[in-house]
Every structure is written in C-alpha cells, then in structure tokens.
Amino acid sequence: MTPTTAPVAKPVISREADILDLAPVIPVVVVDSVEQAVPLARALLRGGIPVIELTLRSAAGLGAIEAVASEVEGMVVGAGTVVTPEQVRQVQDAGAQFIVTPGSPPRLLEAALASGLPLLAGAGTLTEMLTLAEAGLEAMKFFPAEASGGRPYLSAVSGPCPQLRFCPTGGITRETAADWLALPNVGCVGGSWLTPKDAVAQGDWARIEALAAEAAALRP
Known part of the structure; x- marks a missing residue:
C-alpha cells in the first residue's frame, strides 16, 4: 500500500489585510526554471520571509507556484x-493562496473575486482605488508605485x-523600502531585490x- 503524503502546513490567510501583515517585504519573483523555485522559497523562509509572489512573467511561473505550494511548509x-x-x-x-494583479479591469476583477482567494488588485490612481473599495477591498497593490506618484x-x-491599506510595488529598492514602510x-x-537574477541563476541561496x-x- 502506497503511503500518502500529508499536505504541507501553511499559515492561514483569509483576507487581503492578512497578506500585508505577513512580512514587511513581499518578494516579487521571476524564475526561469521550476527547479529554482523550491530552494529559493526555502532560503527566503530561513531568512524570516514567509511569503512569496511567484509571477507568471515566465513559462516556469505556474509550475513554480505548484512546486512551492506543495513542497515548502510555512510559505504562503x-x-x-x-x-x-x-x-x-x-x-x-x-x-x-492569494492573487496579485497589476490592474483591475472588470472581467479580471470579477474572476479574481469569484475565486474566493485573497486579492491584491493593482491600482495606480484614486479612481481605481475607490473602484476597488466599492468592490469590498480595503487592501490593495499600489502599482507602479514610483511611476504613479x-x-x-x-x-x-x-x-x-x-x-x-497598500502594498506598493514597482521601483521600490533596498534603500527606499523603509521610507515607504513609514507611511501610515x-x-x-513588494520588491525584487531579495532575489537578484544572478543569485538565482547561480543557486546562491x-x-x-x-x-x-x-x-x-x-x-520591529
């Protein structure tokens, strides 16, 4: 009889605000191969970051999400x-466990909300922010942060x-993150500096x- 593998334990998040409280920085990650995803996620977790945003900007993105979700205990x-x-x-x-979009056109917003997953929808203007608030969202992504003011x-x-409340993403650096976090x-x-492309390519975990x-x- 083949033994069953227990699902890996995950912190529970049920709403958008929970995501914002997981860590001061959400790593925004692009991987070139699925094999990079699990050791990368484990390195982030060892450093004290229990959340990762794996993007669909590469062909490996979907497989990387599946691999980390199934193999890395404690990582959201x-x-x-x-x-x-x-x-x-x-x-x-x-x-x-959650979805991040760069913007919020109607069909995309409807599908994301219908999924039941917490959503960090992208907004770059006050009108977009108020539109998301009308849809019941009080936490969202401010994108592209530096270019949007x-x-x-x-x-x-x-x-x-x-x-x-916001997760600003886009143009934020290691040097400017603390200034953003000081806003009430x-x-x-969100930032990509935690996973430099050369470090990922070299496996410098x-x-x-x-x-x-x-x-x-x-x-603190």
Missing part, C-alpha cells in the same frame, strides 16, 4: 502578474481614504537568505 504562495480570468483559474488549481501621492491618498497606509512593500533577513528586520 501568491501568484503575481495575473492578467486574465483564465490565469485566475490556473493559479488557483496550482495551489496559490511615489510616496507623496500615496501619503495624500490617506486623507480621503484613511481606511485603505502602507502595510508592506545563502545570499538570498541574508537579503531576506535584512528585509525581515525592517519591521
């Missing part, structure tokens, strides 16, 4: 750069919309673990 796996309703279904089937813009948003309406930031530890320390 999100699917990023989800841009079609069909991709919503695919990432849900692969085991993604940066910290001054997002700080101004807190006046008319104090209930909204920012719960976390110790370097990624060290960058993760540095990022984890941004929240």
Whole structure:
C-alpha cells in the first residue's frame, strides 16, 4: 500500500489585510526554471520571509507556484502578474493562496473575486482605488508605485481614504523600502531585490537568505 503524503502546513490567510501583515517585504519573483523555485522559497523562509509572489512573467511561473505550494511548509504562495480570468483559474488549481494583479479591469476583477482567494488588485490612481473599495477591498497593490506618484501621492491618498491599506510595488529598492514602510497606509512593500537574477541563476541561496533577513528586520 502506497503511503500518502500529508499536505504541507501553511499559515492561514483569509483576507487581503492578512497578506500585508505577513512580512514587511513581499518578494516579487521571476524564475526561469521550476527547479529554482523550491530552494529559493526555502532560503527566503530561513531568512524570516514567509511569503512569496511567484509571477507568471515566465513559462516556469505556474509550475513554480505548484512546486512551492506543495513542497515548502510555512510559505504562503501568491501568484503575481495575473492578467486574465483564465490565469485566475490556473493559479488557483496550482495551489496559490492569494492573487496579485497589476490592474483591475472588470472581467479580471470579477474572476479574481469569484475565486474566493485573497486579492491584491493593482491600482495606480484614486479612481481605481475607490473602484476597488466599492468592490469590498480595503487592501490593495499600489502599482507602479514610483511611476504613479511615489510616496507623496500615496501619503495624500490617506486623507480621503484613511481606511485603505497598500502594498506598493514597482521601483521600490533596498534603500527606499523603509521610507515607504513609514507611511501610515502602507502595510508592506513588494520588491525584487531579495532575489537578484544572478543569485538565482547561480543557486546562491545563502545570499538570498541574508537579503531576506535584512528585509525581515525592517519591521520591529
């Protein structure tokens, strides 16, 4: 009789706000091969970052989500750069625990909400933010953060919309992350600097673990 493999344990997240509280930085990751995904995720976890956004920007993205979701205990796996309703279904089937979109056109937003998964939908203007708020979302992605007005813009948003919280992503660096996190309406930031392309290609997991530890320390 073939023994069954128990599913790996995952932190429970049931709403968008839970995602923002997992870590000060959500690594936004592109992998070129599925084989890179599991050791990369484990390095982030050892460094104190229990969340990862694996994007669909490469052919390996969907397989990487499935691999990390099934093999890395303690890691919350999100699917990023989800841009079609069909991709919503695919990432849900692969085991993604939350969805991240760069924008929120009606069909995509409808499919993502219908999935039942927590959603960080992208918004770059106040109108887009209010549209998402009307749909019941109080936590969202501010994207592209630097190009959409940066910290001054997002700080101004807190006046008319104090209930909204954000994960700014796009142009945020190791050097500027702390300044973004100091804004009262920012719960976390998204960034790619935790997983440099050369470190991933070389399998330099110790370097990624060290960058993760540095990022984890941004929240006392």
